[in-house]
Every structure is written in C-alpha cells, then in structure tokens.
Amino acid sequence: MMQDYAGLLRPTDKVGFSQFPRWCYTPVKNRTEDGAQKATAGLDPACAASGECEFYASWVRLLRSVGITALRDPDSYPQTTFLGVPVRIGVMAVLSSSFAPSRDKLKLRFPTPEKVKISDRSALILDGAGISIHSLDLDGALEIYAAPGAEVMIKGLVVKNRGWAIESLQDAAAVSEPVRMRGFVINKMQTERLVFDKPGRYTVDGGVTSSL
DSSP, X not given: OGGGGGGGOOTTOOOOXXXXXXXXXXXXXXXXXXXXXHHHTXXXXXXXXXXXXXXXXXXXXXXXXXXXXXXXXXXXXXXXXXXTEEEEOOOEEEEOTTTOSSHHHHHHHOSOGGGEEEOTTOEEXXXXXXXXXXXXXXXXXXXXXXXXXXXXXXXXXXXXXXXXXXXXXXXXXXXXXXHHHHTEEEEEOOOXXXXXXXXXXXXXXXXXXXXX
C-alpha cells in the first residue's frame, strides 16, 4: 500500500511530492453504510455515490478552468442524499481520454469557450480525438462520438431536450450491484446523439435540435 512506501526508503533517499486540490482524489473504497457514517462525522464518504458525482464535477471544474465560465461551480450545486450519502448534483460531464488526455488538449478542444453554454441539468458525453467545440448551447443531454480519423467541428449547435435525471433507487432487486451501491439510477429520458463512425471531416453548423 502507498502508506508502506515510506518504510522502504533509506535515510539518504531523496523524496519529492506533488500537491493537488482535494477534488483530484476521489476514492471509491467504502461500503455505502460506512460512507454515510463518515459523512455524518464530517468526513469524505469515499463510496460509490459520492465518487460518481464527484467524477462528473471534476470535469466541470476542468471545463471551467479552460474558460467555459457559463458553467456553475459544482460546490454551489444543490445537495441531495442517497442511502444516507450526501452528494451535489449538476452537470453530468464525461470526456474520454481520447478527447482530453490533458488540460492543454482540453483547452484546444474548446477554442472559443465563451461561446459554450451548458445548463445545470445537462449531460455531456464527448468521445473522440477529432472533436472540437466552437459554439454550443446545451440544455439537456448530448453525446458525440468520433471514430479515429474523424474530424468533427461543432459550430452553432443548440440542443434542448428532456435530458437525463438522477433518481433515487426504488427497486434494489431489479438492478445490478454497482447501481445498488450508489443508491440512484440515471433516467435517460431524451438524448441527442451524434455519431461519426468513418474517417473524414465533418461540420455541424447552426443546427438546432429541440424536443422538450
């Protein structure tokens, strides 16, 4: 374990360290019951529910850091509780490692971040190294997938639909164990899905999709 590493060092070994913000470390290591008890004691729950919600929030923070200031700080999201574990729910963002392997790459994917608007209730999934978002107004759920060799430029896209909602688990017997552990389900009511599965250059320019 990492705690044991120091015991392997000699007095003459040189040691350095890097310090990151607390949100960069989001373990999922506790049972739900233990996580609820830790939360009551003022500690990080470090369980499935908190880990997943903090994962989404970490992407929101990174998106804000590259200039998408229309996004709200996740610390200001409303708080709710699942199986005794308090979490904050807002934008559900998942960006693949091919899309954004680093913050520098992420910044290149959003060359005009001031033209990107994402509402608190939105879900955004981006997967593919060739995607660039120049202008987007999202109020709902959007998934964009680009195969290797596909260069996709999003310009002036407006998406408004019912989106996704995180809801309390009602029937534990009807879901898998990972879902039971987190205590909630994601109700995917409506999603705009753009798939570019062949190499080439594509532009989505001025499109509007609305199905509220």
